Amino acid sequence: MLKKLLLAVFIYSFILAGCSTTGEKTDGASVEDRGSDSSATSDSANTTGLPGVGTFKGDPLDNPASPLATRVIYFDYDSSEITPEFQEVILAHGQYLAEHQATSITLTGHTDERGSREYNIGLGEQRAQSVRRMLLFQGAADRQVEVVSYGEEKPVAEGHDESSYSQNRRVEIVYKR
Amino acid sequence: MGKPMLKKLSFLFVILFSPHVWAVLDIEITGGAVGEHPIAIVPFSWEVKTRGLATDVSGILSSDLSRTGKFALADESKFQERPHHGDEVDFEKWRSLGVESLVVGRVRPGSNGNYQIQFQLFDVYKRPEASDGGPAEPEYKLKQVIGYSLPSSAQDLRRTAHYMSDLIYEALTGEKGIFTTRIAYVTVKSQAKKKSYELQIADMDGHNPFTVLKSHEPIMSPSWSPDARQLAYVTFENKKSQIYVQQVDTGKRTLVSTIRGVNSAPSWSPDGKQLALTLSRDGNLELYTMKLSTRKLRRLTRNSAIDTEAVWAPDGKSIAFVSDRSGRPQIYRVSANGGRAERITFLGNYNSRPAFSPDGKKITMVHGNPEGYHIAILDIESGVMDILTDGQLDESPSFAPNGSTILYATASGKRGILSAVSSDGKVKQRLVLQQGDVREPSWAPYRK
Numbered sequence A: 001m002l003k004k005l006l007l008a009v010f011i012y013s014f015i016l017a018g019c020s021t022t023g024e025k026t027d028g029a030s031v032e033d034r035g036s037d038s039s040a041t042s043d044s045a046n047t048t049g050l051p052g053v054g055t056f057k058g059d060p061l062d063n064p065a066s067p068l069a070t071r072v073i074y075f076d077y078d079s080s081e082i083t084p085e086f087q088e089v090i091l092a093h094g095q096y097l098a099e100h101q102a103t104s105i106t107l108t109g110h111t112d113e114r115g116s117r118e119y120n121i122g123l124g125e126q127r128a129q130s131v132r133r134m135l136l137f138q139g140a141a142d143r144q145v146e147v148v149s150y151g152e153e154k155p156v157a158e159g160h161d162e163s164s165y166s167q168n169r170r171v172e173i174v175y176k177r
Numbered sequence B: 001m002g003k004p005m006l007k008k009l010s011f012l013f014v015i016l017f018s019p020h021v022w023a024v025l026d027i028e029i030t031g032g033a034v035g036e037h038p039i040a041i042v043p044f045s046w047e048v049k050t051r052g053l054a055t056d057v058s059g060i061l062s063s064d065l066s067r068t069g070k071f072a073l074a075d076e077s078k079f080q081e082r083p084h085h086g087d088e089v090d091f092e093k094w095r096s097l098g099v100e101s102l103v104v105g106r107v108r109p110g111s112n113g114n115y116q117i118q119f120q121l122f123d124v125y126k127r128p129e130a131s132d133g134g135p136a137e138p139e140y141k142l143k144q145v146i147g148y149s150l151p152s153s154a155q156d157l158r159r160t161a162h163y164m165s166d167l168i169y170e171a172l173t174g175e176k177g178i179f180t181t182r183i184a185y186v187t188v189k190s191q192a193k194k195k196s197y198e199l200q201i202a203d204m205d206g207h208n209p210f211t212v213l214k215s216h217e218p219i220m221s222p223s224w225s226p227d228a229r230q231l232a233y234v235t236f237e238n239k240k241s242q243i244y245v246q247q248v249d250t251g252k253r254t255l256v257s258t259i260r261g262v263n264s265a266p267s268w269s270p271d272g273k274q275l276a277l278t279l280s281r282d283g284n285l286e287l288y289t290m291k292l293s294t295r296k297l298r299r300l301t302r303n304s305a306i307d308t309e310a311v312w313a314p315d316g317k318s319i320a321f322v323s324d325r326s327g328r329p330q331i332y333r334v335s336a337n338g339g340r341a342e343r344i345t346f347l348g349n350y351n352s353r354p355a356f357s358p359d360g361k362k363i364t365m366v367h368g369n370p371e372g373y374h375i376a377i378l379d380i381e382s383g384v385m386d387i388l389t390d391g392q393l394d395e396s397p398s399f400a401p402n403g404s405t406i407l408y409a410t411a412s413g414k415r416g417i418l419s420a421v422s423s424d425g426k427v428k429q430r431l432v433l434q435q436g437d438v439r440e441p442s443w444a445p446y447r448k
Helices: A002-026 A084-099 A117-137 A162-168 B057-067 B091-095 B139-143 B157-173
Strands: A072-074 A104-110 A145-151 A170-176 B009-011 B026-031 B037-041 B071-073 B101-109 B115-123 B144-152 B182-191 B194-203 B210-215 B219-224 B230-235 B242-247 B253-257 B263-268 B274-279 B286-291 B296-299 B307-312 B318-323 B330-335 B351-356 B362-369 B372-379 B385-387 B395-399 B405-412 B415-422 B428-432 B437-443
Touching: A072 A084, A084 A104, A084 A117, A104 A117, A117 A145, A117 A170, A117 B219, A117 B263, A117 B274, A117 B307, A117 B351, B037 B057, B057 B071, B057 B101, B057 B157, B091 B139, B101 B157, B115 B139, B115 B157, B139 B144, B144 B157, B157 B194, B182 B219, B182 B415, B194 B219, B194 B230, B210 B230, B219 B263, B219 B437, B230 B263, B242 B263, B242 B274, B253 B263, B253 B274, B274 B307, B286 B307, B286 B318, B307 B351, B318 B351, B330 B351, B351 B395, B362 B385, B362 B395, B372 B405, B405 B437
Parallel strands: A104 A145, B037 B071, B037 B101, B263 B307, B395 B437, B415 B437
Antiparallel strands: A072 A170, A104 A170, B009 B026, B026 B428, B101 B115, B115 B144, B182 B194, B182 B437, B194 B210, B219 B230, B230 B242, B242 B253, B263 B274, B274 B286, B286 B296, B307 B318, B318 B330, B351 B362, B362 B372, B372 B385, B395 B405, B405 B415, B415 B428
16 A cells, blocks of 8 residues: 555656656756756756656566566576576575565475476475575575475476476575565 | 287277266277287177167276286187187187187176176186096086176176176286276366366276366375275465375365475375375475374484485385485485485486385386486395386386286376386386376275
8 A cells, every 4th residue: 555655656756747847848948957967057947857767766676677576596407506696686585585574475496397296396395495595594584485395396388308497497486465 | 929019009998877987098008028828808798788889898808908918819800609608618619729718708687777797717728627427517617717797787887897807817817906996196287377187086997087186286196095095195275285185985185284394295104094204394305204193293314305205115114215315316215113214226316206016025216317217116135126118207106006017107299198017017008198197196005
C-alpha cells in the first residue's frame, strides 16, 4: 500500500516537472540548460534538475541494472561450488536481505537430468545451501532464507544436451512479496 | 536356435469390460536369446457368448512366458491339431514338432454369468511309470503336469490368465512366477505449460493402470511396503518435499515426514515397521530410520557429503546407500543400527540408486560412464559388476520379486519409457505408454 502511494507521488512529481518545463519554454528560456551542470546557469532563468533522473528511486530489487536483478545462479556439472562470476550477485542479495529484514526468499536448487533422481535432490540441496551460506555470511537472517531442492524435477530446458543441461544446473532466488 | 537375435515382437491386447482402462501399453521384446524350453500353447476355445471381443487368454499366456526369455514358443501355423482338452491330444504330433511342453484349455460358462477356465499342462515326453496291473489310465493323465479349472469374472480374465502363467512357470522352472504382481511408476504430462504428475499402479505388463495420486507438483520415489499394501512416496504438492505413506486399497494416506529441508528417498524395512529416509534437518543430507509407530528418528550417517537413497537388505541387518564422500557418488553399506559404512562399488565414478535382489546377494544400480547412465548389477560377495543396458539415461532399477527381471526407466527419443532386462542381461523389453513420460518404476513385492 505504502509502496503504491510512493509510486503515485513519484509519477505525479514527474508530471509536474514536465509542466514546469513547458512553462519555461514559453518564457523563452534556454531548454538546453535544464538539468545540466550548474556552471552553465544563466542569470536570465533559474534552472532546476529533475529529481530522480538518471538514478533509480524504486525498490532496488526492481532495478534492472542492479546485480539484484540476477535471480538465477548457474553451476558446473555435479558441483555445488559458486563460480566467481556469481559471487557479486549473491553478495548483493545478502546485503539487501540484511538491510530488509522483513523480506524473505526461497532458494530452489536444481540439477540436470543425468544420474539418479534422489542423488540429484541431494545435489540441488547442496547448491541451494552454498548460496544460503553466502547470504547468511552477508548478514541475512536464517529465517529469511528457505531452501527447497527439486533436483532434476523442474528443468527449464527440456533438451538432452549440454546446452539444456547448463541451463538446468541452477539455484533460483525467489523473493516472497 | 539359441543364437542371440534382435527380435521385434509386438503384442497388443485389447481389454474390454474395464471402464477405467485408457492406456494400452505396447510391449516389445527388443533383444535377447530365444529361450531353450520348447513349448506349444494351443489357442483356447471360447465356449461362451460374449458381448464384443473375447479376452485372448492363451495369448496372454504366450506373451507372459515368451517375455521371460526361458521358453521357445512353437509356431502356431505348424500345429497339426488344435486340442482343447487332454483327451483330444495326439502326443506324437507334438513330439514331431520338437515340443517338450504343451498347454491346452478352454473358456466355458461358469456360475452367475462368470467364466470357468480349464487348462492343462503336459510333459510331452513323460513316460508312464511301470504298470502296477491296475486298469490303464489314459495317456494324457500320465503326461499331465498340472491341470486347473479356475473361475473368473469377465473383468478378472486378464488377471486370471496371469495367474495361470504363474502356475505354468512355477511348474516348469521351479521358480515362483511374477505375472500377477504389480508395478508403481510416475507419469508426467504437459498440458498448456502446466505439468500433471500421476502416481500409477498397473499390472506388471503395464495393463490396467490406475492413478492413486495426481498433482501439479513433482511426485517422486514410490516405495512399496514389504506386503505390497502400502506405498511411501515423496511429493512437492506443498511446495516442499514431504513423505507420505498411502494405503493402496483405500487410497488413505498419512503424512510421515515434513521436517524443514529435504524429506526424501523413503524405503521400507523388511518387517514393514520402519522407513529409512533422507533428511537435511541438520544442515546436510543424512540418512535416518523412522519407527512408523512412534515416528521416532534415528540418525545413521554423519558426514558432510550427500548421503541418500538408502535401501534395506532383505535380511534387515544392513542398509545400502549412496554417498559422494569419496568425491563421487558410490554405494556404501552400513549396519541398520548405524556405525561405520563400508564402500562396496569401485568400478567407474558414478554409481547410485541401489536396489537389493530378493535373495540379498546382488545389488542393481545406475552406473555412469562416459557413454551414459546404464543399469548394472553387482554380485556383492565377489564384487563382480556387470553392465546390463546401454541406454543414455537409464535410471531407477528395481528387481521383480523373484529376482528374474529388473525394471527400469529409460529415455526413448524425448520421452521417458519403462524397460525391463533379465538379471542375466539376455532379454530386453520395453513398455511404451501411449502418451507422456513414464519414470521411477518400482516393482511390488508379492502381496501378503
